[in-house]
Amino acid sequence: MDVSGDLLDRPPCRPDVEVSGAEATPAEREASVETLRYAINGFLAAVRADRAARTAGADSPQVQRHRVLMTLADELDLDAATLATVVGMPLSQVSGLLTVMGREGLVEGVRPGRGRGATVTRLTPAGLRALDELDTGFRRHWEAVVEDLPAEDLRTAARVISRLTGVIVPSR
Numbered sequence: 001m002d003v004s005g006d007l008l009d010r011p012p013c014r015p016d017v018e019v020s021g022a023e024a025t026p027a028e029r030e031a032s033v034e035t036l037r038y039a040i041n042g043f044l045a046a047v048r049a050d051r052a053a054r055t056a057g058a059d060s061p062q063v064q065r066h067r068v069l070m071t072l073a074d075e076l077d078l079d080a081a082t083l084a085t086v087v088g089m090p091l092s093q094v095s096g097l098l099t100v101m102g103r104e105g106l107v108e109g110v111r112p113g114r115g116r117g118a119t120v121t122r123l124t125p126a127g128l129r130a131l132d133e134l135d136t137g138f139r140r141h142w143e144a145v146v147e148d149l150p151a152e153d154l155r156t157a158a159r160v161i162s163r164l165t166g167v168i169v170p171s172r
Contacts, residue, residue, distance in 0.1 A: 065101065069101075
């Protein structure tokens with residue numbers, strides 16, 4: 001399913017008109033804010049579609065592997081049930097993936113401490129290298145998508161997204 005801002009019924013954006021915040025008329029500023037709002041709504045629709053695909057197990061195996069390895073690198077040792085919850089995948093799918101990645105030497109199961117407790121999964125040095133390779137591939141893809149945008153536009157986009165994050169996740 002292709003979800004993008006272009007599929008949404010958004011107001012026209014006039015790229016031929018350069019208008020800074022100080023020079024914009026109230027109508028031009030309102031049109032710009034409305035265009036941004038529709039673009040963000042398209043982005044959020046894509047995030048929801050991605051989340052739904054994850055829940056349905058429709059991610060590519062490479063994306064699933066990356067998500068599990070990245071979570072283990074960030075969270076250190078997790079049991080399979082907690083890991084499944086954190087990555088948003090069914091437990092059976094995570095268990096199967098951990099079995100395969102264990103055979104590949106990317107993860108290992110260990111018992112925490114001396115007491116009773118569930119086995120937790122930990123990245124191996126090979127798992128850290130595999131994560132680095134996947135990160136490099138995803139970063140190349142990410143950079144290719146934005147390579148034609150000027151650095152100032154990227155900084156502006158980062159500031160806008162940071163501010164809008166406060167709308168989505170208000171400070172408590």
